[in-house]
Amino acid sequence: MPGLFSVRRDARRDVTLSRFLHTQTQVRLALMGAARGLPVELEPAKASGGPGDVRIGPVFIEVVTFAEDQRLQDQEKFHERCRIHLLTLDRNRDIYWEGDYPELLNGHDFETWKKRTEEAAQRCAASDAAVDVLSNTGRRLTVHPGTAPQGTTLTGETVESDQGRRLLDKVQGKCAKTQAAGTAWIWVEDHSGLFHFPTPFADMSLPAKTDALADLLGPLLGEYVHVAGIIVSNAARRRLPLPPDEDALRPAAQGFRRGLPLDRVRETIVIPRRIILPEQTSLIARMCDAEAAVLDWVLGKLGIPGGVTSLLADSPPPHRVTPLWTP
Numbered sequence: 001m002p003g004l005f006s007v008r009r010d011a012r013r014d015v016t017l018s019r020f021l022h023t024q025t026q027v028r029l030a031l032m033g034a035a036r037g038l039p040v041e042l043e044p045a046k047a048s049g050g051p052g053d054v055r056i057g058p059v060f061i062e063v064v065t066f067a068e069d070q071r072l073q074d075q076e077k078f079h080e081r082c083r084i085h086l087l088t089l090d091r092n093r094d095i096y097w098e099g100d101y102p103e104l105l106n107g108h109d110f111e112t113w114k115k116r117t118e119e120a121a122q123r124c125a126a127s128d129a130a131v132d133v134l135s136n137t138g139r140r141l142t143v144h145p146g147t148a149p150q151g152t153t154l155t156g157e158t159v160e161s162d163q164g165r166r167l168l169d170k171v172q173g174k175c176a177k178t179q180a181a182g183t184a185w186i187w188v189e190d191h192s193g194l195f196h197f198p199t200p201f202a203d204m205s206l207p208a209k210t211d212a213l214a215d216l217l218g219p220l221l222g223e224y225v226h227v228a229g230i231i232v233s234n235a236a237r238r239r240l241p242l243p244p245d246e247d248a249l250r251p252a253a254q255g256f257r258r259g260l261p262l263d264r265v266r267e268t269i270v271i272p273r274r275i276i277l278p279e280q281t282s283l284i285a286r287m288c289d290a291e292a293a294v295l296d297w298v299l300g301k302l303g304i305p306g307g308v309t310s311l312l313a314d315s316p317p318p319h320r321v322t323p324l325w326t327p
Helices: 004-013 017-035 070-090 107-127 163-177 206-223 278-289 291-301 307-312
Strands: 040-042 054-056 059-067 095-100 131-134 140-145 184-191 227-238 246-249 254-260 264-272
Touching (some): 004 017, 017 184, 095 107, 107 131, 163 206, 206 254, 254 278, 254 291, 264 278
Antiparallel strands (some): 040 054, 095 140, 227 264, 246 254, 254 264
16 A cells, blocks of 8 residues: 555554554555545645645545543542552452542652541541541542442542533634645544543534534534535444444534444544535445455454454464474
């Protein structure tokens, strides 16, 4: 496949999550096009020079990744550190915790909080009475003697983030950067950003999500005339058994939900420029519709019969070969 060497080289040089997701999306889209029998090129030349991301037949696609807000990531990591610390204090003690994690702490402040919780655990176990630990902002964490009753919870400080605004800014930036590339589609690979499970958007129906993203991102198509359409896709959700396929054909956009081997559910929302380039919109829709079969197609090309299910079948233990020399 043209451009594959360049993509592999870049993947080896940069192993950050954002780069990995970008490269993974490039290759996945290329395979989706190849499985449809279309000519595919990775990192094709832009009209203005320099490489793009992928060309599938007549469709030129630029990829942008959209991850969870860094503040949310920091908060979740901090809560996990707190949880693990409290679990270590529970060992060999008949105690449990409820209430609030402290506000985000670092360095000396976090070590001080850990010491205070350790002292509270010792006092609770010795006195058989509840002990409170207050944070600097008054958040209360209580250690109780005995076994935690059902429904006991630990909660963290609420972090608010306008994910729609973040997504809009991200896509708008990509639109501006690709103005000299000629006609292009913007593919947004969402990595638990907008589709992050605690967000209200993640719980919306597929038609509602499709309408919401069309309302949010549709105006960019009027502002940037070189953009043929915007696609937002996410495959973070896992379900077994896989749900049935679902399509949401809305006035301004199309939504697709497909179960992928083995337990991933991908939701893809396509917001095309109205009327213009209907054949390109149709091509992308066909790719999204048939994505679940791509892995079987690839395995067939590699000479592995039976598709994905053949990889799960019981197989005999590998035959060991005694080396002729030992390094």
